[in-house]
Amino acid sequence: MKKQNNKEYSLINNSKNENDSWLDDWRIQGQEGYLMNKYLVFRTFDRKLCVEDYDQCEFCWSVFDKDKHHPKKAYYQPDEKVWICEKCYNDFKKYFHWRIIETEDHS
C-alpha cells in the first residue's frame, strides 16, 4: 500500500516574511499606519503638546513626566501629537524610517 505524502502541508504557515516579525511586538498596535516615514522632534517632554493629557509613550505607554522637575527628553510627532520614548525610538527606528529634527528647548 502506498503511504500518502503530507510534506506539502508543512509550508502553509511559513508565508510570513521574517522581516515582519517586529509587527508581533506587543508595543505595535497599528502605529505603522500613521507613524511610518514621519519626522520626529527630539525635545523635552511637554504636557501641553499632548492630546487630552495623554502623557505616555505611544508604543510602551511609559509615563514621561513622573518627575516634573526633571522632565525626560523624548521624540515628538507634531502631526499626530504623539510622543515616543527613547527606547521605543531605538527599537523601531529601522522599521519606521523616522527623520529626526533636533530643537533647542526654550524652557
Ligand SMILES: [Zn+2]
Ligand atoms: Zn516607549
